Amino acid sequence: MADFHLNRRKFIQSTAAVLSLSALQANGFTLDSNKKNLSVALIGAGWYGKSDLFRLLQVREVNVVAVCDVDRNHLEEAGRLISERQVSKKVPKLYTDYRKLLAENKLDLVVIGSPDHWHALQAIAAIEAGAHVYLQKPVSVDVLEGEAVVQAARKHNKKVQVGTQRRSTPHLIDAKENVIDKGLLGKISHVEMCCYFHMRKNGNPPEEAVPEFLDYELWTGPAPLRPYDGLPHGSWWRTFMEYGNGITGDMCVHMFDTVRWLLQLKWPKRISANGGIYVQKGGKSNIADTQTAVFEYDELNCVWQHRTWGAPADPAYPWAFIIYGEKGTLKGNTMKYEFIPIGDGERIVKDVVFEREEYPEDLKEPRIELNAAPANRAQMRNLLSAIENNHLPVADIEEGHISSASCILANISMELNRPLEYDPVKKICVNDPEATKLLKRNYRGDWKHPYKG
Numbered sequence: 001m002a003d004f005h006l007n008r009r010k011f012i013q014s015t016a017a018v019l020s021l022s023a024l025q026a027n028g029f030t031l032d033s034n035k036k037n038l039s040v041a042l043i044g045a046g047w048y049g050k051s052d053l054f055r056l057l058q059v060r061e062v063n064v065v066a067v068c069d070v071d072r073n074h075l076e077e078a079g080r081l082i083s084e085r086q087v088s089k090k091v092p093k094l095y096t097d098y099r100k101l102l103a104e105n106k107l108d109l110v111v112i113g114s115p116d117h118w119h120a121l122q123a124i125a126a127i128e129a130g131a132h133v134y135l136q137k138p139v140s141v142d143v144l145e146g147e148a149v150v151q152a153a154r155k156h157n158k159k160v161q162v163g164t165q166r167r168s169t170p171h172l173i174d175a176k177e178n179v180i181d182k183g184l185l186g187k188i189s190h191v192e193m194c195c196y197f198h199m200r201k202n203g204n205p206p207e208e209a210v211p212e213f214l215d216y217e218l219w220t221g222p223a224p225l226r227p228y229d230g231l232p233h234g235s236w237w238r239t240f241m242e243y244g245n246g247i248t249g250d251m252c253v254h255m256f257d258t259v260r261w262l263l264q265l266k267w268p269k270r271i272s273a274n275g276g277i278y279v280q281k282g283g284k285s286n287i288a289d290t291q292t293a294v295f296e297y298d299e300l301n302c303v304w305q306h307r308t309w310g311a312p313a314d315p316a317y318p319w320a321f322i323i324y325g326e327k328g329t330l331k332g333n334t335m336k337y338e339f340i341p342i343g344d345g346e347r348i349v350k351d352v353v354f355e356r357e358e359y360p361e362d363l364k365e366p367r368i369e370l371n372a373a374p375a376n377r378a379q380m381r382n383l384l385s386a387i388e389n390n391h392l393p394v395a396d397i398e399e400g401h402i403s404s405a406s407c408i409l410a411n412i413s414m415e416l417n418r419p420l421e422y423d424p425v426k427k428i429c430v431n432d433p434e435a436t437k438l439l440k441r442n443y444r445g446d447w448k449h450p451y452k453g
Helices: 008-027 046-060 074-087 098-104 116-128 143-155 169-180 218-219 246-261 360-364 373-389 395-418 435-436
Strands: 039-043 063-068 093-095 109-112 133-136 160-162 188-195 270-276 292-298 302-309 318-323 328-332 336-341 347-350
Touching: 039 046, 039 116, 046 074, 046 109, 063 098, 074 093, 074 360, 093 098, 098 116, 098 302, 098 318, 109 116, 116 318, 116 347, 133 373, 143 395, 160 347, 169 246, 169 318, 169 328, 169 336, 169 395, 188 246, 188 270, 218 347, 246 292, 246 302, 246 318, 246 395, 270 395, 395 435
Parallel strands: 039 063, 039 109, 063 093, 109 133, 133 160, 188 302
Antiparallel strands: 188 318, 270 292, 292 302, 318 328, 328 336, 336 347
């Protein structure tokens, strides 16, 4: 059984050709570098918000006219860094309230990198203001928020690309075309997905005064107002269900979306989950440290597992998917994929594509995920072509909603300790009024939930 490794340079060249050919075949166009210089804004100027915007600036000359963040330190840093990177060298206008930004600027595209509890409201506001949107995953923190974003995008005919960038990852595109689509796996009836990163915070920081540079009231927005116990930026907010969907909504959404894309799956027939805080009981964090979820399709189960403690089942694949077929197995993550045939077939291994030679500035950017940068650039190129040629982007809002909502439904199933069947037409959990009520969260204060159905 022979190992098959591509020469890196040939892989880059062949992958670029595949991407270009796929785009031409699917949409009948090529990108024109002389297209309109788009007016762009960034809402949420933390680490990944800036990272997404910088990837856009690498693939197209755009005019970043405005930036918003409730942390003035983040805001001023973002303004400076953007001025250094964009061709005009202009410092964008700086805002602490996204509503004012949208009201005062005519925008073609808004990049949203705020915490999860803001995604739906800000995306809908940007769409209604006339902009297309690049939206970080998950698209929502409740199911009906996501439905509202899809409705807004379709009503206003705006393109929304979701940051589930495995759909644009070169080695995974290769896996789809040369393993999945060629039928090397045979009949597929089981998928495993996992994350074993120790990413759940477990601290007990004391309450303290809110610093003058942070608008904590506006940072919290529609979510419950927790006592302030330090800057929520980075990973601290992710450890609370008030602001997100736990590890399942943060990490499973990527792998489940990848599997759905690879296997052309839509809504699961049924979703069940169990788990909780089994090991890390000492801190304030209220997201599950252990969870197993099952997304059921006809003759196919997609099983998710995460633990924020202990060792990974396979150290080479601590965050991954494994697709089992009757003729072989496909293992994949952000760094590589492996096709392992049953019998005498040829084993295939493909590694991540880094674009360090093409984009040497990547090496100087703090905290950049070098393995994800090529995929993020491809996501941006795809969104630009979707805008200019009126086709759906590869990670269209409806696909992002299905993946996000399925993970939210897994959390609801875990909370209620029973399987759920979601009807995406009626927007209910079938024969389960209690679960249906949990599809829409209560908003704090004067904030209004966007779902009108």
